[in-house]
Amino acid sequence: VEKKSPGPLSVRVRVPATSANLGPGFDVLGLAVGLFDEIRVTFRPKGHRPSLRVSAEGPGSADIPSDATNLAYRAMRRLFQLAGKPFPSVEIQFTVRLPVAGGLGSSSAAIVGGLVAANAALKDRFSVDDLIETATSLEGHPDNVLPALVGGLCAGMVTEKGVTFVSWKDASLARDLRAVVCTPNLKVPTERARRLLPARVDRKDAVFNAAHVALFLSAIKEKRYDLLGEAMADRLHQPYRARLVPGLMDVIASARRAGAYGAALSGAGPTVLALAPPEKAAASARSMDAAFQRHGFRARSMILRIELRGARIVR
Numbered sequence: 001v002e003k004k005s006p007g008p009l010s011v012r013v014r015v016p017a018t019s020a021n022l023g024p025g026f027d028v029l030g031l032a033v034g035l036f037d038e039i040r041v042t043f044r045p046k047g048h049r050p051s052l053r054v055s056a057e058g059p060g061s062a063d064i065p066s067d068a069t070n071l072a073y074r075a076m077r078r079l080f081q082l083a084g085k086p087f088p089s090v091e092i093q094f095t096v097r098l099p100v101a102g103g104l105g106s107s108s109a110a111i112v113g114g115l116v117a118a119n120a121a122l123k124d125r126f127s128v129d130d131l132i133e134t135a136t137s138l139e140g141h142p143d144n145v146l147p148a149l150v151g152g153l154c155a156g157m158v159t160e161k162g163v164t165f166v167s168w169k170d171a172s173l174a175r176d177l178r179a180v181v182c183t184p185n186l187k188v189p190t191e192r193a194r195r196l197l198p199a200r201v202d203r204k205d206a207v208f209n210a211a212h213v214a215l216f217l218s219a220i221k222e223k224r225y226d227l228l229g230e231a232m233a234d235r236l237h238q239p240y241r242a243r244l245v246p247g248l249m250d251v252i253a254s255a256r257r258a259g260a261y262g263a264a265l266s267g268a269g270p271t272v273l274a275l276a277p278p279e280k281a282a283a284s285a286r287s288m289d290a291a292f293q294r295h296g297f298r299a300r301s302m303i304l305r306i307e308l309r310g311a312r313i314v315r
């Protein structure tokens, strides 16, 4: 008796943007915010030659590779490989709202979207923890992929036992804070922004950052938002990256003058993230845009909610 081969399976995944580092938490801290990429994958399991078709729409769509270097495709392949299953023919459709190489986790969104879609096709064989491990190994650090997968504010690290993390998803985060993200018309590929960083750091700077990460997490937990201005200071990456993002320190200072609690480079930049009380978010956005303009850039700000849920499958 011949088994009927299964028909195509279509999965649509919505993945939040993420802002990594939050100042001092280089490669550790990350926050999910309410801007979403969508990826729709159609798997054609049998009777089709393995093939790949990629299409993209939305503001960042021109930057999405349509060949095997596509990150969502690579992530899906990796998961099928881990499952020991032959890779099917796939068609991937992206709706891209996150700026590519913009500092809001576009590459993590592609990886996470691919993994969640592939896991659905594999009948949820892998746990969220498994997906976190795979996403972190593909991305190299957990600070964007974690909040993209689980939502909220996350602190994650790679230990001998794998990725260890905590996530903070209290409703107060979404109620008390807005993420004001200001993106200048600049592209900063993460790789380039990482090459600029020194291999060794001064002990004083290491202590400074450790203290500031502790302060940041305590300030959030205790709702001492007045401490965020200090807590979001950094000495491990921003000082070096400021030359890729001219005006960075001025944009941060402008956000704070306009009433934001604190601000920092978002991921590797060039987006700058400010955490502001809801009633000061619009003024912070205007002030950050104006600061980038003074340095010769066009910038676009968005006021986003903190997103307490991670990637999910949508109908």
Ligand code: HSE
Pocket (backbone or CB within 6 Å): 020, 021, 026, 027, 028, 141, 143, 144, 190, 193, 194, 237, 267, 268
């Ligand atoms: N932690 C990473 C960095 C985030 O700052 O390079 C961007 O991938």
